[in-house]
Amino acid sequence: MAAWGERLAGVRGVLLDISGVLYDGGEDGGTPIPGSVEAVARLKLSKLKVRFCTNDSQKSRRDLVGLLQRQGFDISEGEVTSPAPATSLILKERGLRPHLLIHDGVRSEFDQIDTSNPNCVVIADAGEGFSYQNMNEAFRVLMDLEKPVLISLGKGRYYKETSGLMLDVGAYMKALEYACGIEAEVVGKPSPEYFQLALKEMGVEAHEAIMIGDDIVGDIGGAQRCGMRALQVRTGKFRSQT
């Protein structure tokens, strides 16, 4: 293995995943992963640019940042790339009116979006909102469309909370894809467009950036396919065998 200095040569920007890297979420708001508050503080003191690149789609950016600040993290809303605002932009650009299958915590990100007479379905990590009835409603909306459009905020398999592993939106995306015979559009890691958005927002080229995450597909594979370096932490959902 090359020395750290060599492996990090030319790096100007660091992208940090949030869940499983900075903290493990949970019903009580979750807990910081030991050392992560200090690590972020040191990064902020360095010359490196820092951006938080999350797939969290349960919370609005404001709520997520507030929660992390209360845990001691030096983080502000403008430093976060998250899928809900990115999706909101796409919906406006394409004139899409979504049926939303999302968590109440993130609903405010879609305040400005017309949801009447839906011509697409947007799913996010709805947690308990993934009831049979809600899934069936989303399924029926898709089946009634001539050209069904399903947008999924990330496609994670699962994430880790303090209580244990939690099914993520990707599982429910697959359920709807299969039931309707369609393929979803993913807004979030590992989509290249999403990493490019984060790089653009931080003003750094792909070859100058390193992604730090706990998800081998979403964080590591996705970043590498965009020409970035990547480093997998052994916290969060990390398992030595998958």
Place this chain on the structure above:
Amino acid sequence: MAAWGERLAGVRGVLLDISGVLYDGGEDGGTPIPGSVEAVARLKLSKLKVRFCTNDSQKSRRDLVGLLQRQGFDISEGEVTSPAPATSLILKERGLRPHLLIHDGVRSEFDQIDTSNPNCVVIADAGEGFSYQNMNEAFRVLMDLEKPVLISLGKGRYYKETSGLMLDVGAYMKALEYACGIEAEVVGKPSPEYFQLALKEMGVEAHEAIMIGDDIVGDIGGAQRCGMRALQVRTGKFRSQT
């Protein structure tokens, strides 16, 4: 198109799907599809052997047959091949102790099965039982197993009730497959073993049998791959385009 006589030459047995062919299910018990009660009666008067081959996994065979008898169908428990009893047999043979994610209506089929300290997960069409919490529990059981075994009673995408289309177990099977990175074993149509079981139970060879169903994959494709003839009805979930 060949004449009917030619297409049916040598047929000795008829396999009938139930949901979408005999009746459309619903909260009120559902309603017979016009002409189907009479068609079954005529078949029973003919020299043809008749077997009902369903993927219904919400109801025990007894409840399903009772419901159909009340609608006027000439049908008895011994004439039905259904996935729950078939699964129960497999579990016993392989010494598997399932975590059951199933509808209460079919639970009696697993009365004799040891469910302590589970070493596999069995999912059936659980309907409202497909809550986030129940799905997450099944997911965690699978992730805790060294070699996760997931058995799915059918893999249908959806079926039709009187209120409209309903997500079927296949969608939830796909969700767990994706989340755990595994492949489920399917007990039910279109699994060849399942059709062969039905053929054996009716004492007819594949080339002497015709399957009648509304599902192009589960009924028609599955039967044809077993060397049977097949006929798709335009009732139930049939759509001219999928």
